[in-house]
Amino acid sequence: xxxxxxxxxxxxxxxxxxxxxxxxxxxxxxxxxxxxxxxxxxxxxxxxxxxxxxxxxxxxxxxxxxxxxxxxxxxxxxxxxxxxxxxxxxxxxxxxxxxxxxxxxxxxxxxxxxxxxxxxxxxxxxxxxxxxxxxxxxxxxxxxxxxxxxxxxxxxxxxxxxxxxxxxxxxxxxxxxxxxxxxxxxxxxxxxxxxxxxxxxxxxxxxxxxxxxxxxxxxxxxxxxxxxxxxxxxxxxxxxxxxxxxxxxxxxxxxxxxxxxxxxxxxxxxxxxxxxxxxxxxxxxxxxxxxxxxxxxxxxxxxxxxxxxxxxxxxxxxxxxxxxxxxxxxxxxxxxxxxxxxxxxxxxxxxxxxxxxxxxxxxxxxxxxxxxxxxxxxxxxxx
Numbered sequence: 178x179x180x181x182x183x184x185x186x187x188x189x190x191x192x193x194x195x196x197x198x199x200x201x202x203x204x205x206x207x208x209x210x211x212x213x214x215x216x217x218x219x220x221x222x223x224x225x226x227x228x229x230x231x232x233x234x235x236x237x238x239x240x241x242x243x244x245x246x247x248x249x250x251x252x253x254x255x256x257x258x259x260x261x262x263x264x265x266x267x268x269x270x271x272x273x274x275x276x277x278x279x280x281x282x283x284x285x286x287x288x289x290x291x292x293x294x295x296x297x298x299x300x301x302x303x304x305x306x307x308x309x310x311x312x313x314x315x316x317x318x319x320x321x322x323x324x325x326x327x328x329x330x331x332x333x334x335x336x337x338x339x340x341x342x343x344x345x346x347x348x349x350x351x352x353x354x355x356x357x358x359x360x361x362x363x364x365x366x367x368x369x370x371x372x373x374x375x376x377x378x379x380x381x382x383x384x385x386x387x388x389x390x391x392x393x394x395x396x397x398x399x400x401x402x403x404x405x406x407x408x409x410x411x412x413x414x415x416x417x418x419x420x421x422x423x424x425x426x427x428x429x430x431x432x433x434x435x436x437x438x439x440x441x442x443x444x445x446x447x448x449x450x451x452x453x454x455x456x457x458x459x460x461x462x463x464x465x466x467x468x469x470x471x472x473x474x475x476x477x478x479x480x481x482x483x484x485x486x487x488x489x490x491x492x493x494x495x496x497x498x499x500x501x502x503x504x505x506x507x508x509x510x511x512x513x514x515x516x517x518x519x520x521x522x523x524x525x526x527x528x529x530x531x532x533x534x535x536x537x538x539x540x541x542x543x544x545x546x547x548x549x550x551x552x553x554x555x556x557x558x559x560x
Contacts, residue, residue, distance in 0.1 A: 179494055182486045186499075189483035196472035196479075201359075203468075204366040211461075212369035215415045218329035224254050225321065225382070226304035230294035232262040232552075234312040239271050241312050242280060249318045258283060258302055260294035262552065290551030292399055296390040306382050309399070314340060314379035316422045324382055324420035334412025335383040335404050337364065337376030338420035352529035353426060363469060364416035371461035372408050373416040374454075374470060376400040380422040387412060392450070396548045398443035401470070405451055408462045434536050441540020444474045446548060477538035484510075 227245050231238055245257050259272045261284045272282040283298050299307050320338060327336045339361055342353055364373040378400035389406040391399060404414040454466045484506050491503040509527050516528035
């Protein structure tokens with residue numbers, strides 16, 4: 178029994194360390210020796226349809242439309258489509274108030290969530306490229322021109338931009354910034370190697386001909402499923418960190434925690450729809466998918482497995498190291514749990530790490546409980 182527990186402990190620790198340290202290190206070497214950057218050209222100006230799914234977004238939709246219309250992009254090559262998911266506030270009226278012929282409103286016949294909007298609206302637009310974005314995401318003036326440069330490369334089927342979170346008053350702003358920077362760096366290395374296997378959901382573009390509908394009950398995971406569908410069609414997904422948009426981060430950690438649970442449920446849902454990418458014959462995308470996404474999604478189980486096995490070994494095995502490691506783990510957990518009470522800045526990184534993994538773990542149970550619809554009420558964020 179001790180041997181089995183030691184094996185569980187070792188594999189669990191390796192799983193966590195591989196996700197956060199070993200794989201990123203491997204990326205440096207692999208992208209250096211095997212990478213092939215996509216060809217970019219500022220002359221790439223495809224016809225673009227900006228798709229904005231919206232449900233009760235009256236607080237932000239006017240600012241969103243004005244932001245898109247003000248982008249540094251030829252007006253005759255740009256259109257904007259707001260897909261209203263049966264909004265019950267003033268969202269539809271605000272969209273209709275714009276006289277600009279580039280602005281279009283499409284109202285879903287029934288509420289179905291973001292996925293249903295994308296599945297039904299994208300085929301209706303006349304464009305070479307569709308930009309999928311959120312109502313609360315604001316783009317910097319040059320972001321669209323920068324984003325589409327990579328479409329000059331015929332091997333590129335989708336391009337993801339960088340989304341910076343804005344929330345000066347958020348208690349987890351510093352930790353979120355570090356984590357997003359880490360994710361941005363990994364996406365950049367992966368896209369040099371072959372493809373970034375996901376996008377930041379508020380800002381990515383796809384060749385319309387390569388867009389494939391995803392299941393209507395896809396739950397907060399379009400930014401994984403749609404890029405992976407592009408890779409299935411033997412095209413690359415490129416991440417361009419110079420194309421930047423901004424998005425509000427909730428200043429309420431509880432609301433952000435609920436959002437992460439929803440994302441976690443979508444992650445596990447996506448895992449079972451992407452089983453073909455567990456096949457190593459798919460090459461670099463399979464390697465990146467397993468190493469980056471799958472290992473990260475299952476990190477809460479690795480952490481739990483390591484802690485429980487270490488706890489038993491601390492009392493049963495004749496080695497002091499297990500007692501020391503169990504004590505260290507307990508101290509980290511106590512520090513994380515006590516942060517909300519003591520507000521010590523030294524405890525905040527542990528609070529962020531454990532809360533992120535706890536939300537992912539709870540997301541697993543939400544997924545196991547069954548997801549019938551992708552519709553939800555959006556997380557309230559700062560104006």
